[in-house]
Amino acid sequence: MPLYQIKQQKTFQIKPNSFKNEKELQNLFEANLEELLGVRYVASEFTTGDRQRGRIDTLGVDQDGTPVIVEYKKTGKENVINQGLFYLDWLVDHKGDFTLAAQEKLGKDIEIDWSAPRLILVAENFSEYDKYAVNRIGANIQLWTFRKYGNEYLFLDSIFATTNQKISKKDKLDVKEDNIQEDIEEVLYTFEYHLDEKSKEIKTLFEALQERIFALNSDGDIIEKPNKMYLSYKHGKNFCEVQVQSNSLKIWLDILFNDLDDPNKLSRDVSKIGHHGTGTTETKLSNLLELDSVMYLIEQSYKQTL
16 A cells, blocks of 8 residues: 655655564564554563463553453464464463463553453464454454554554454462462453343443444454443454443543544543543443434544554
């Protein structure tokens, strides 16, 4: 995709460039991980030990507390999918190791949601066979392509995303530190958890909103993630979170209040007060008549992820 700069109604093409090696690409992403992918940095070149030898490029925690592995390749020709799956399996089998690393970097109070650990693969390109393989695998995998222009511009695009949510259950997570073992009860939340015992009217309202949110992207790259207090919707990064209440839907938007065009005054700034969503602008949906107006706000937040 050519990129042009406009100066006084004249266009100048910015020539494509490349990274010297994968390490340069990795360093750039790790220095800007939250801005680029919505992921908080935990560790780099994380070793998987002597038994399952390997080094995970980047470990992180996303906005909803989900563990994330990021693997980088300069081109899509290398076998990055199989390598990433190997690391994803290792992560699920070594929850305690990841939890300790996350606590050390982000603090003891960090909450980890193990319902659907994510694998993000970053390369200049992926083939249609790669997309098919990822879709068949069914794990929580995202494919991102990048292109560098000159030395100042980076184009990043989420070309495929899939998620595989597990059935709600309780599990035991063993965290060992200084020879002390602690059992942590882990609860995995589902879509049904949020709609349980809600009225038919609220379920209908939520389904209408859900349909409109997914319609924002015809490629199916929007991911719905059930969490304890809300369902998050992400296109690479979160753009809104929905809490199903008894008489309405409370919605948080991941866009600054001052950047939002809100002609009907339906939103408020909650950046300085307690709230559950990752977004700092709050609105609500009480009936179907408000749907178009609320979607106008949600769409603005979504467009920030493009």
